[in-house]
Every structure is written in C-alpha cells, then in structure tokens.
Amino acid sequence: MPSPKEANSPSSQLYSSLHETLTRTLSIRRPILHHLNADSTWLLQIPRPPLATARGGRIYYNILIDPWLKGGQSDVAKWFSQQWHSYESAVGSIADVEELIWGIEEAAGGGRDGERGRRDDGVGDSCIDVVAVCHEFTDHCHRETLEEVGRDVPVFATKKAADLIRSWNHFRTVYEIPPFIGNGTDWRATSIPPLPEYISISRIVAQSDAFYYHSALVFTFDTHQKASNLAKAPRRSNGHSLPDPPEADPITECVIYTPHGVKPEALLPLQNASPPIKTLCFIHGLHDVSISWGQQLNLGVHNGLQAQRRLKSKYWVGTHDEVKKGGGLVGWFLQRKVLTVEQALKEEEAKLNRVEGEKSVAKVDDARFMDIGNGQSIFLE
Known part of the structure; x- marks a missing residue:
C-alpha cells in the first residue's frame, strides 16, 4: 500500500485518474x-x-x-x-x-x-x-x-x-463458419452453438472469387435484446431447415474483419439483412499488395473506400499492413503500394476532375478511420 506521500505524488494521482477514466468508460x-x-x-x-x-x-x-x-x-x-x-x-x-x-x-x-x-x-x-x-x-x-x-x-x-x-x-x-448469403438473411440463423444466442459468426464471400481469398468474417451481436426475444430467434442447425424468423428487434451491430479485403458487391447480403445490421467497425487494410505475375493479394485503400461507402461503418480500422521480414521465392515478386486514406481521396478527386471536367470532392462518408497500432485498443462506442 503506498504511503501518504506516495499517494499524493503526481504519478500516483495520474494513475488514479487514468484508472477512474477507464472504469467510467468500461461502465458504458x-x-x-x-x-x-x-x-x-x-x-x-x-x-x-x-x-x-x-x-x-x-x-x-x-x-x-x-x-x-x-x-x-x-x-x-x-x-x-x-x-x-x-x-x-x-x-x-x-x-x-x-x-x-x-x-x-x-x-x-x-x-x-x-x-x-x-x-x-x-x-x-x-x-x-x-x-x-x-x-x-x-x-x-x-x-x-x-x-x-x-x-x-x-x-x-x-x-x-x-x-x-x-x-x-x-x-x-x-x-x-457458415456463409452469410441471400437477401433477407437473418443473422441469428448463423448463431451456431456453442455461441451464445446474442452472437453469430459468419462469412461474406464474392461468388467470383473461386478461392475465397477476398472474403470477410462478420461478428454480429445484439446485446440489448431481452432473453425472451433471444429465445424466439431461429438458429441454424447442421443441415436442418429452420422456421421463418419472427419479427425482430432492430438493435443489431456487427464488426467486419477482412485482412485481404472484400469486394464491395459481396457485401450486398449484409446490406439487405433482415433484421437490419448496423456496421460498427470495418477492419480492412490500406496496403495494395500483389505478386508481379498478376495475383492480387491485399486489395488496398481504394477498395476499402468503396466498401466503406456501402457500409457507412462508424469506425474503419486498418489491418494486415505490417511489412514483415521475409524470405523465399515469393518475396522477390511482391509488389506493395502504400497510401493513406487522405492520399487515396486526393487520387480519387483528381480522377473525378479529369472525367467530369470540374472540381469534385471525393468523400469517405464520415468514416472514422483509425490506425490502431501494435498493443493499442479502441472502445467501439
């Protein structure tokens, strides 16, 4: 236990203040x-x-x-x-x-x-x-x-x-992980036990992507519903058909994780989900990475901008952009284009100006892009 002198020191006061701030934030x-x-x-x-x-x-x-x-x-x-x-x-x-x-x-x-x-x-x-x-x-x-x-x-x-x-x-x-496909899909149908009924894990894939490389995991949750509502929700059972979903509460959010990027058109089932799903956080990298013989690996910031305009996520967080130490044959053929969101927006604006012949402004629809570094955390409010 700190002495009275230690308790009144600037460092002790700072620690106490930080702890109180963290406790208040967590209480939300x-x-x-x-x-x-x-x-x-x-x-x-x-x-x-x-x-x-x-x-x-x-x-x-x-x-x-x-x-x-x-x-x-x-x-x-x-x-x-x-x-x-x-x-x-x-x-x-x-x-x-x-x-x-x-x-x-x-x-x-x-x-x-x-x-x-x-x-x-x-x-x-x-x-x-x-x-x-x-x-x-x-x-x-x-x-x-x-x-x-x-x-x-x-x-x-x-x-x-x-x-x-x-x-x-x-x-x-x-x-x-089950796919999230089709219009009017109910996220609760992808809540497979042992997941609790208020959480599901599903996968978004593009039909044109034969290897499912450019896909996304979707973590959907509704922690506001009452237990009685959750009990009525249909759940997916291995290979068995499910009853039609009942009318549901609209308070549903998701976090989308796509380390290589996902084509914007593949997100359509999520946009047309029933009940509707609000994208709280979109985890998509900024680096455009490819192999010189034509294989696209990470789709990069321009693809992220297009997807974000569909999702209108409250947060956009970068991922899979570490330039790792490498060896082997593939390393000789990797090509990486590094752009920030601001640089990508300027490129889009310049392209629009050339095409339309007048000044245009490319926007990201108020996305709150955040670079969350190694060991950092974010409260998704």
Missing part, C-alpha cells in the same frame, strides 16, 4: 477491440447482456481472431515463402492474452472471486470464449500460437482452415 458496456500485434491478430470483446451478468461472472465475451503472436510462418515450403514479424507482438503469448482479458474484467467490475476463468459454456478454464480463423494460410492459422490455446476453447474457421486445425488433434471442437 460497449465492445472493445485490441490489436495484439502489428499485423492482423485481434481480440474482440463483446459485452454480455445484463441478464447474463446479473449473477456475477465475466462482463465480456472474448473472441480471439487470427492469432499469430511469435515465431515465423511458412506456406507451401520455406524456400517458397517464409515470414517473421518485423515488430515483437505487444501481447506475446496466449497467457498474456488471458492476463489482458482479466485486467479488463477487474477494471469493469466483473469476474468475482473463484470465477476468474469461468466460460459461458461452463467448459474449461480459459477466458478466451472462442477463436476465429479466416484463412488456412499460416499467418492467419498459426499452429504454434493456436496450440497455446486451451483444448476446450471452440474454434470457428473457414473450411480449409478447419480441416487443417482438426488434423492437429489439439482442439476438441472445430466448427466451419
């Missing part, structure tokens, strides 16, 4: 997004509904996305492609992720004595509720990091990634 009960490395590993914390926290336990439902925290990664073979992070991950291990989660819980007033690691499904002792993996490539599906995660934590992954992860025989349950 909004999602929190943490960037765990300089590349594309994220922790998304979604507040659990008041009814779920009324008897104590954790405040947040925790989704770990594409964890690659240390070590190298290689696809096909090391001579073909191998990479390492250029910057040490701010959160360097799964144990550190657990500590981060618990620190937030303590500040938010959750996790009572003896319940530090209690999960929503009552299985295992990890504070990580679910892991989501968007691609089978090892910078997203990193075995060394994933095998630090407890065996009882469920994994939601795209088909090829799910098959790969199952082959390791580490996790007890691995689920394939």
